[in-house]
Amino acid sequence: MARLDGGARSWRNWSRTATAAAARFWRPADADDVARAVRWAARHGAAVRAVGGGHSFTDCAVTDGVLLNLDEIAGVERVERRPDGTADVTVGAGTRLHALNRALADLGLAMANLGDIDQQSIAGAISTGTHGTGLAFGGLATQVVGLRLVTADGETREVDAGRDPELFEAARLGLGAFGVLVAVTLRAVPAFGLLAREEVADLDEVLDNLDGPDGPDGWVATTDHVDTYWFPHTRRALVKRNSRVPLADLDDLPSLPAARRWLDDELLANGVFELTNRLAAAAPRAVPAINAFAARALSDRTYAAPSPEVFASPRRVRFREMEYAVPREALRDVVGELDAWLRRTREPVPFPVEIRFAAADDVWLSTAHGRESAYVAVHQYWRMPHERWFDAAEAILAGADGRPHWGKLHGLDAERLAPRYPRFDDARRVRARVDPEGRFANAYVDRVLGAVGA
């Protein structure tokens, strides 16, 4: 119990939208420590939440009970190679994605797809449905083939498609409501490279090209990973099209000189972007001109690198975000409605709207469950009010049968979420079975899943 000796502590998330005053803040070193913490909480009638990188925008990790930081439960535990070149890799649940990417690369492996930063823990990332982009690829939870978790009775369980498959399905994207994950087994793929093509283009042209003039032959269908950033109040969008290439081909493809990477990814994307956002906060009426300048400052580039270097970028400008997964075919209409609202209200929004794609999957609480999805994310600089913009975007995106990212700001509750998820009631049933007293409940989980037993 030596490591469970921390006292009360306050905590806040990256975007400064959530704070917690936890009665106990502990850093368990293994599953036994976690089990002891859960039993201690049961004896004292306290709730338990785990926290990863604190990169969720919602209050999903908040508790006034026991807050567990799993940074010490990290690293590769086991690698099982498979005949097709993939491998099942078991890692500590607190492993940060940047460390995971390095460890997998040392094994000649990689995550099949990633989001656009690598600061999250693997447990935190899968628990809220973190995703990247690519119509042939699911979110990170689809890459999970097994879990070890400590449930409310203090037992440590191994679950997968064969052992308690219902708990596995619920807990691999489970908002921390089914237990504390201590290990995650991922299906990793052979390491690969990405050839990145980034260009700034007219928004209408981009929307035409995403799906192609005749539908299925556009960029989204023909390129592995397509990511679009549209600058509000302008018709300009930055499109990133990444194609998978064998690692061995990287030597023959253009690389990004370190100086150019620093200029683009640090100076322009962070340093100058912070300044333009501060200017926007001080002079909101100048936002259309600022956005036009920002869109012009970007230049086209083509380069290739190992996949984690292309997927993830440093994000140092703090912001708030809301993101919805809408049926892919609704994309054009919702972008049109967002644009119309911005034109009508002239709401100052200096941050781009991001558009990504994902395959349909079968994870119970996945935002892409059962349908090909377009993800539409709206952002706001953290020093500027986001409420009017996010409320308007939510009305449009939720109105298009959208499903909100579980880790990003949104206003839906269990009543409005349930009809959007065919397996919602199954997840609630499993939660009532493994956590009948709501040991892992908090205000957020109770809002979005409903209180246990309700």
Ligand SMILES: Cc1cc2nc3c(=O)[nH]c(=O)nc-3n(C[C@H](O)[C@H](O)[C@H](O)COP(=O)(O)OP(=O)(O)OC[C@H]3O[C@@H](n4cnc5c(N)ncnc54)[C@H](O)[C@@H]3O)c2cc1C
């Ligand atoms: C700059 C930035 C960029 C982002 N980019 C993307 C992106 O590209 N794609 C995307 O989909 N999302 C993105 N996100 C959102 C982010 O990936 C998710 O919110 C993710 O959950 C954060 O992971 P984390 O480790 O910080 O988890 P936290 O925010 O710390 O926790 C998330 C949830 O997981 C639970 N949890 C954490 N650890 C455990 C555990 N061991 N057992 C059980 N439950 C646990 C917590 O209680 C909480 O409910 C981004 C966020 C930021 C701030």
